[in-house]
Amino acid sequence: xxxxxxxxLAALELRExxxxxxxxxxxxxxxxxxxxxxxxxxxxxxxxxxxTAKVLDRVFPLLTKVPALSAMVSDPELARFAHDAAEAATxxxxxxxxxxxxxxxxFLSSKKALDxxxxxxxxxxxxxxxLANPMYRxxxxxxxxxxxxxxxxxxxxxxxxxxxxxxxxxxxxxxxLFIFGFSCYGLYENTWQSLGxxxxxxxxxxxxxxxxxxxxxxxxxxxxxLEAMADAGLPATVYTDDLAYRSGPMVSPKVIDELYGDxxxxxxxxxxxxxxxxxxHSCGNTTQFLKLFADYGFDAVHPLEPTAGMELAxxxxxxxDRLCLVGNIDVTHILVxxxxxxxxxxxxxxxxxxxxxxxxxxxxxxSHPEISVKRLRWxxxxxxxxxxxxxxxxxxx
Amino acid sequence: xxxxxxxxxxxxxxxxxxxxxxxVKEAVAAGEEPDQILETMGAGMARVGELFESGEYFLAxxxxxxxxxxEGVAVIEPLLKKEARAGKxxxxxxxxxxxxxxxxxxxxxxxxxxxxxxVVDLGVDVHEDKVVEAVKSNGAKAxxxxxxxxxxxxxxxxxxxxxxxAGLRDQVKIAIGGACTTPELAERMQVDAIGxxxxxxxRIFEGWLA
Numbered sequence: 110x111x112x113x114x115x116x117x118l119a120a121l122e123l124r125e126x127x128x129x130x131x132x133x134x135x136x137x138x139x140x141x142x143x144x145x146x147x148x149x150x151x152x153x154x155x156x157x158x159x160x161t162a163k164v165l166d167r168v169f170p171l172l173t174k175v176p177a178l179s180a181m182v183s184d185p186e187l188a189r190f191a192h193d194a195a196e197a198a199t200x201x202x203x204x205x206x207x208x209x210x211x212x213x214x215x216f217l218s219s220k221k222a223l224d225x226x227x228x229x230x231x232x233x234x235x236x237x238x239x240l241a242n243p244m245y246r247x248x249x250x251x252x253x254x255x256x257x258x259x260x261x262x263x264x265x266x267x268x269x270x271x272x273x274x275x276x277x278x279x280x281x282x283x284x285x286l287f288i289f290g291f292s293c294y295g296l297y298e299n300t301w302q303s304l305g306x307x308x309x310x311x312x313x314x315x316x317x318x319x320x321x322x323x324x325x326x327x328x329x330x331x332x333x334x335l336e337a338m339a340d341a342g343l344p345a346t347v348y349t350d351d352l353a354y355r356s357g358p359m360v361s362p363k364v365i366d367e368l369y370g371d372x373x374x375x376x377x378x379x380x381x382x383x384x385x386x387x388x389x390h391s392c393g394n395t396t397q398f399l400k401l402f403a404d405y406g407f408d409a410v411h412p413l414e415p416t417a418g419m420e421l422a423x424x425x426x427x428x429x430d431r432l433c434l435v436g437n438i439d440v441t442h443i444l445v446x447x448x449x450x451x452x453x454x455x456x457x458x459x460x461x462x463x464x465x466x467x468x469x470x471x472x473x474x475x476s477h478p479e480i481s482v483k484r485l486r487w488x489x490x491x492x493x494x495x496x497x498x499x500x501x502x503x504x505x506x
Numbered sequence: 507x508x509x510x511x512x513x514x515x516x517x518x519x520x521x522x523x524x525x526x527x528x529x530v531k532e533a534v535a536a537g538e539e540p541d542q543i544l545e546t547m548g549a550g551m552a553r554v555g556e557l558f559e560s561g562e563y564f565l566a567x568x569x570x571x572x573x574x575x576x577e578g579v580a581v582i583e584p585l586l587k588k589e590a591r592a593g594k595x596x597x598x599x600x601x602x603x604x605x606x607x608x609x610x611x612x613x614x615x616x617x618x619x620x621x622x623x624x625v626v627d628l629g630v631d632v633h634e635d636k637v638v639e640a641v642k643s644n645g646a647k648a649x650x651x652x653x654x655x656x657x658x659x660x661x662x663x664x665x666x667x668x669x670x671x672a673g674l675r676d677q678v679k680i681a682i683g684g685a686c687t688t689p690e691l692a693e694r695m696q697v698d699a700i701g702x703x704x705x706x707x708x709r710i711f712e713g714w715l716a
Contacts, residue, residue: 231606231631244606244607245606245607246606306566306569306609307569307572307573307612309566310566310567310570310573311523311570311573314570315524354565354685355685356702356703357564357565359564360564360566361564361566361567364566393685416686416688441656441686477656478657479656479657
C-alpha cells in the first residue's frame, strides 16, 4: 500500500497520518488539461464552432432515436476524461481525488441535452471552449406516469459501464492515487430534479407511495453501482446529494431523514460491506445535517464551503470525532485570484482548525473552470509545510 | 375577518396543502371579495416567511406555500380586478444572462406577488436589453436579479451598464440575490441591495416602493 493510501485511510479512519492528505474534485476540463500540460480533445470546439454546431444540430436528433448510438457519442468522451482526470491528479501529486464517470448525458443538439434520469440541461462551454458541467434546466416528469413510461434500460446498464471504466483507471493510477469513484447522483437530487423543485414539494406530500417507489429504485441502483465500483478495485466512493444551499437545508432535515434516511444507511453499509470508504458531498450550509451523516454511517463529509458559512473549527467540534472533514479551501477567491500568502494562510488555518488528531483532508471546496492550477499547487505546498504530524500547537502553527 | 378567511390564512401558514383550494372556493361561494381572499392568502404567506426566517420552515416549505398560493389564486383569478394587484409597485425580475437557475427567482416572484407587488418575470438567461425594455414598458421602479453561478456575475454589471446607458439607472433600484452574491459583489456591481433570501427581498422592495 502506498503512502498516499495509508495517509488517506488514516485520515478517513480519524487517525493521525504522517501528514494531512490532499484531495481534489477533478471534473473541469480547463484545470485537468492545464495540470497535464496538454490540450483537451476537440469535442468542446465542435459544440462551439457555428459550422460544426450546425452539423451536430442535425445529427443529434437522429441519434436520439437510437439510444445506443446516442450513448456512443458521449460515453467514450466521458470515459476518456475520467482517465485523464486521474492522470492529472497523479501529475499534481495529490494523495486522493474524486474521479467522476457518469455516462448519463444524451445530446439533443449543440445546445441541449437530457440525461437518463429524466433531466434536461443546457450544454455549457467554459471560457476556453471546453465542455463544462451542463446546467440543469428542468425535470422531464410531470408525475408517476412519466416515470413509469421512462426507458430504464440505460440506467440499468450503468453498473457494467462503471465497472469497465474504473477497472482501467484503477489499473493505471490506483497504486499511487486513492481514488473516490462517482457515477450516480444522489437520491434527493435525482428525485427532485427530474420532477422540478416546485412539483417535488407537492409530490412528497401528495404522492407518498410514488415517492417511496421512486426513491427505492435509485437506492437499489446505487447499491448495484457500488458493487461494480468495488469489483473494479476502487477503495472509496463519493455519495453526492446537494441537500443544502448557502443559507441552510433546502428541505427540512426531518423530512429528508423520513424520505431518504433508510436508503442513506443502506448505501453507507453497502459501501462498507464491499470494503470501500464513502464520503458524503453536499454543497451549501450542511450544519443541520452533519450529525445525520455520521448517524447514517458515512466516513467523511465534503466540501464544507466557507462561503456558505461552514467553519471548520465548529464542524470539527460538532462531528470531528465521527466524520473525516474534507475541503473548505475557498474557490471563489482563495484558489482563483488570491496571493500566495493568502493561500498559505487559508491552508494553515484549515489545518489548525480541523487537523488535530487526524480526520482532515485538505481540498478545494468545489470545482469550477476558473480555479487556478498555480494556486492549487500553492495549496498543496502549504499542506506540506503545515500539515506534518504531530501538528504544532495552536500558538506555533 | 370571517371564519373562512381566517382558515384560509391559517391553511397557507400551516402548509395544509389540500385545504387551501376548497377553502377559497367556499369563500367565493360565501360572497367574500376576491381581493380580500387574495390579501388573506398573502397574510398566510407572510406568516410562512416569518417561520422561514426563524428557521422553523425551510426553502421547500416556502416553495410549497407558493404552489398553494397558485392553487388558490387559480380559483379567484377570473374574478380579480387587475389594477388591484399592483398596489405596491412594479418589480422586474429575472435570472441573469448565462444562468438558468430559477428556484430562487421563482420564490422571490411568489413572495413579492403575495405581498402585493406587480412582478414582471422575464424568466432565466435574460439579456440586459430585455431588462431595459421591461423597465421602460412597465414603468418599473425596481429590478430584482438572481444569479447562482460565480461565473455569471458579470451579467449583473451588463444590466447595470445597460440601464445606465438607457438613462434609467437613476430611476430604478436594483437588488441582487443568489448563492454567489455577497455585499462585496453588490458594491462592485454598483447595485443598491443584496437579499439573503426571498423574505428579505420583500423587505427590501417594501422599503423602496411601498
